[in-house]
Amino acid sequence: MSTRAETVEFLTDQLSALPTIRSRKMFGEYCLYCDDKPVAFVCDDELFVKPTDAGRGYLGDPDEAPAYPGSKLYFRVSGDRWEDREWLTALIDLTAAALPAPRPKKPRK
Template sequence: MSTRVETIEFLTDQLSALPNIRTRSMFGEYGMYCDEKVVAFICDDTLFVKPTDAGREYLGTPDEAPAYPGSKLYFRIDGDRWEDREWLAGLIDCTAAALPAPKPKAPRKPKAASQAAPKREF
């Protein structure tokens, strides 16, 4: 089962108080960004927030689970908690604040000029 577009739209709307929220389709599911930092994944219509000390303090005793087979543990946020806009925005905001800034991407190297195959003479 994959995440429905309606789920992404709902979460994005619930987090509209945060100015720099966006989602991106990745590996058949979605990543959520805040201030260009990956703060969560949405997999199988479930929200998985990156674990941070600030998030753990905010949640108290978080429910931890892998976002996908073989992943590390994330804070799994039940759908009933999504209804509280302020609470959800607070969690995402404190998580983003605790995460390091993304590393700048290295400039792309220009592609080498293609080597034309030598012409054959017959």
């Protein structure tokens, strides 16, 4: 099962307070970026946030699960938390701040 476009549209709308939030479709699923950093995946209409110490502190005791078969564990954020725009925005903002800047891309030859 792949993620519906409406799910990603809802999440990006909820996170619209972050000016650099964007999504990218990948293999039927989606990656959410903040400040050009991949901060979360949306797989099978579920949100999986990259694990960071800041995110763990914010969530307390997070539900950890693989985003897709064979992946490492991510913080799974249940759909009922998606409605709280401020809470969700704070989690993604903390996660983005804790992640390293993306590496510069090599120019194509």
